[in-house]
Amino acid sequence: MSLRIVSQSVLNAWSQTLIRGMSTQGGSKNIGFVGLGNMGGHMASNLIKAGHKLHVFDISKPACDNLKAKGATVYSKTAELAQNVDFLFTMLPNNDIVDASYEEMTANGVNKNTIFIDSSTIDPTLVKSLQKRISAKGARFIDAPVSGGVPGAEQATLTFMVGGTEAEYNAVKSVLECMGKRITHCGDYGMGQAAKLANNMMLAISMIGVSEAMNLAIRLGLNPKTFAEIINSSTGRCWASELYNPVPGVTPTAPANNSYKGGFSTDLITKDLGLASGVATSSNTPIPMGALAHQIYRTLKSKGLGSKDFSIVYDFMKNENN
Amino acid sequence: MSLRIVSQSVLNAWSQTLIRGMSTQGGSKNIGFVGLGNMGGHMASNLIKAGHKLHVFDISKPACDNLKAKGATVYSKTAELAQNVDFLFTMLPNNDIVDASYEEMTANGVNKNTIFIDSSTIDPTLVKSLQKRISAKGARFIDAPVSGGVPGAEQATLTFMVGGTEAEYNAVKSVLECMGKRITHCGDYGMGQAAKLANNMMLAISMIGVSEAMNLAIRLGLNPKTFAEIINSSTGRCWASELYNPVPGVTPTAPANNSYKGGFSTDLITKDLGLASGVATSSNTPIPMGALAHQIYRTLKSKGLGSKDFSIVYDFMKNENN
Amino acid sequence: MSLRIVSQSVLNAWSQTLIRGMSTQGGSKNIGFVGLGNMGGHMASNLIKAGHKLHVFDISKPACDNLKAKGATVYSKTAELAQNVDFLFTMLPNNDIVDASYEEMTANGVNKNTIFIDSSTIDPTLVKSLQKRISAKGARFIDAPVSGGVPGAEQATLTFMVGGTEAEYNAVKSVLECMGKRITHCGDYGMGQAAKLANNMMLAISMIGVSEAMNLAIRLGLNPKTFAEIINSSTGRCWASELYNPVPGVTPTAPANNSYKGGFSTDLITKDLGLASGVATSSNTPIPMGALAHQIYRTLKSKGLGSKDFSIVYDFMKNENN
Amino acid sequence: MSLRIVSQSVLNAWSQTLIRGMSTQGGSKNIGFVGLGNMGGHMASNLIKAGHKLHVFDISKPACDNLKAKGATVYSKTAELAQNVDFLFTMLPNNDIVDASYEEMTANGVNKNTIFIDSSTIDPTLVKSLQKRISAKGARFIDAPVSGGVPGAEQATLTFMVGGTEAEYNAVKSVLECMGKRITHCGDYGMGQAAKLANNMMLAISMIGVSEAMNLAIRLGLNPKTFAEIINSSTGRCWASELYNPVPGVTPTAPANNSYKGGFSTDLITKDLGLASGVATSSNTPIPMGALAHQIYRTLKSKGLGSKDFSIVYDFMKNENN
Structure with a gap:
């Protein structure tokens, strides 16, 4: 999500890679990666850059070829792949x-x-069920979903939210650091997913809230930049108002200034x-605002805006004609 | 609202007062104050501390006596009071x-x-109508609502959001600085109110959103402090999550740790x-989240929680028994 | 709103008019009518048909000319008009x-x-204030908003919801019967408006609810007519599902079958x-569903659908592409 | 749900049973029943009354004993039970x-x-999956959820909503008629559940909507009975307003007059x-009102009102003190 980081970056990324490369000196691992899409492809590449041996699988041949060119071994069967690795990452759609x-x-x-590590975004209940199944067979499984999007x-520079024991967290930390800059231990199995889902629910609520507040202020006669400054130095401020303002012309690096392209999609x-x-349903937790945010984004999706950045909710809400 | 500021304060306030006192050297003004409630009483006192001559009115005799003891002149008729002052503040309920x-x-x-200055929180439309009426009679009127609550x-240390011309803003700025630390020029008449209402709408949305996200995370098994740290270093962070967390035990200075007493009331x-x-209705602006936040707080009020801090929405939502 | 009544009507209306005409035998009254729009023009005409002498005003000359051709006296000043009548109706936009x-x-x-009778839809608070002002001057004022739309x-065949004393209700009943078929005494001043607003809030909630339920059922694979029959013989039935179904092809006479033209507009x-x-705000009444319905219709309005029948919410919500 | 039916009943039920008994003359079937709770126990008893041979299972011994006393055969293993029956009903919690x-x-x-017939309320997706599994083994499976509650x-007098082929619907119809008075064919597998869920979503929306409209009308000064009559003869009417009014004193037979006991529980x-x-999530269908209704009922549940009739939402919303 952190598009603004694009501007720091190339040199930084390079120097970090050098340091990481060194930190795995004498520690090159065999690492599996199943799922080489927009996120997974970059993540696997970063593991190679850090000096690890990659063993990969994807249903897309071009995605596999791309990693093969960087030195990875490509498999046609994940069961075989899994036998050959110390760590196995899955990065899959649902x-x-x-x-x-x-x-x-x-x-x-x-x-x-x-150690199996799922970095997909899935239901924490499925995490717990997979952990039981796999530990019953004798191996380990943890959840480590990410935030930071394709640029991360x-x-x-991804953030990893890890659910597992303290020992498992320590065992995977240095490998995750090859792909991210913040590795948080959230608690037991599934808690990585729980943290991600609760955070992203809040993000959606904030984004719609900021869109409403900006739209209201503008329609009442306030200048968008003036109001953004007021809210950002007051009690209404949030990540979305400060770093990802949905109104064009307010945050220079935000998708709002690029026709709501890129960023974090409405679909996601x-x-x-x-x-x-x-x-929330299975845990009997009331989430009135979260549920409304869900419905609003579902409406946007049904209006054909699924591929646009989620800050497009401002554009959807503002009145053009009256 | 900024309870955390309580801890700095006594010496600071004293030294600031000295500086302000000096800055009005040769500039002591006759200032009227109508409405000496929880907010207005302190504001009028700070004007006296800064060296101004206060002319006050309230329907409560004790409130008037209190200011009289500090040197203010008490009036029984506001029309007479208004004839004798350079600036006249109103700080009234609705x-x-x-x-x-x-x-x-x-x-x-x-x-x-x-110059009449209304610091109450009212409808921007009423501001515009009062401004017309008063300027037709030959005087000036601006809006300057505040945030910062009773401690501010x-x-x-209040924030003033000023709606009026540039010249009027400059004319009142030094007087407002006797009562606040941030004096923002928001735009034309009514824009102070518009900014305050849009900001506070966002604040309410954030507070309920954070309450839902914290509650969901906790019910899924996360430790409250751990999750608060995650959200505060991620895309879900906002003023309410960082400085006013609604879950007891997370932000030490927040009302949540004091049985939701003090702070910013559900009524307000x-x-x-x-x-x-x-x-929003009169400007045809859709505010789905804002409207839901309104209804949730109205429900809390109808449940007898009007006098509690508005972060009590967390307590209201969490499940106790199931 | 009752489009289905269109099919009965011409003969009925004629025979009713005859009966009414007779009932005012020796009782022809001087009646004023201010506001001759889509509703008011027809209402005034029906009063003429019933044998009354009409005194009319509107800012539109064609609207006045139309009534003049039917025998009404046109005024350029409402104050003068008001001096000459037994009953004075107002039917105005806001x-x-x-x-x-x-x-x-x-x-x-x-x-x-x-007796002044306001048939516009306005705030019950304004009704009470007008009643006080006018009774202080010595005349009477009551509220009598209508439902039934332009066809009614x-x-x-309009429904009148009357707020006023029992005596006032009895005094106006026979006149209202020239324009409507149900004349309900709702209570004291303002209660006509209160009843209308609460009923129409429920209508909006029902219409959106039926649209969601129909859309969900259809997307899950049910035939629209089959599901409409199920819901209409079960606990989910309501006026909107039975007589005004928002899905094209279900209720033959509904606006859904006429490209959502006619009917009761989204604007109204x-x-x-x-x-x-x-x-609801001024009476501290929680209306979570009502507030959400308001926001949804406000969104439709901002999307340019204000002039369409309010059942277009189904069309807005259904997914076309995914 | 249809409490009002309680008043007809004993003789009727008796005579219907006679007729049904005859209609199965020479047609007594072996019928299995798994799940003998509040609903299932009565349903199985009605099948016995109609002349069928019952084979039953439940984890509760008293529930089994109760049916045994009426002539049913009790099993300890459902697999064995299933081998011995023509029709097998399941009526289970989730x-x-x-x-x-x-x-x-x-x-x-x-x-x-x-023929396996599931009368529980479950996800239509699970219905489809069970149908595939069971037809792959050579038997048949259909869904036939009910409405009508414990009295039904x-x-x-239950309503059955059947999902399956025309032939399957015809094969089970006469058996279902021993337990209900309306047997609706909704469509293919899962469509019974889809119809029930969409109808009940609308019911929840109506109930909350009526509660808000009644509460608003009452707080504005209307008499509850007067307003109920107005809404019931107008466009706001629905099943909940007509037959199950949530305000005590309006519908004599409604749970609102019995401290919200009995009826259809908030939990359900x-x-x-x-x-x-x-x-709705899996079919990408926007349900803003349905989602809000869900959250409101979840809040009621978290406030300890799960066992009360769902019309208690009125009582929850009305202001007692302010």
């Missing part, structure tokens, strides 16, 4: 695909030294809100 | 009382040198949301 | 215009025999919801 | 229990003549709204 993928990888037994994946926030709603 | 008060004060003409009023945020809803 | 109109009509005194106005339901929200 | 129960019953093969189950409507939200 609950069902994650579930099916682990079923396939572990059906005929596991390498007991492998590319520049190795809608998916996360769907997962958050699901766990 | 639209109707503000309207009636100006009607009374100005019915028989005005002192054309007086007491310690002269509900009033502000009512005004925001009104201007 | 609070401000109603308020200004009564100010003008009564500024120089009233004919103490006149045309065919004299949004206006009524704005008034309902206002009185 | 998705997980239904899923596990079918897993157990069919793990070792099925009697290919059995007791008096054999919350469960149904959770299922509706789930299918």
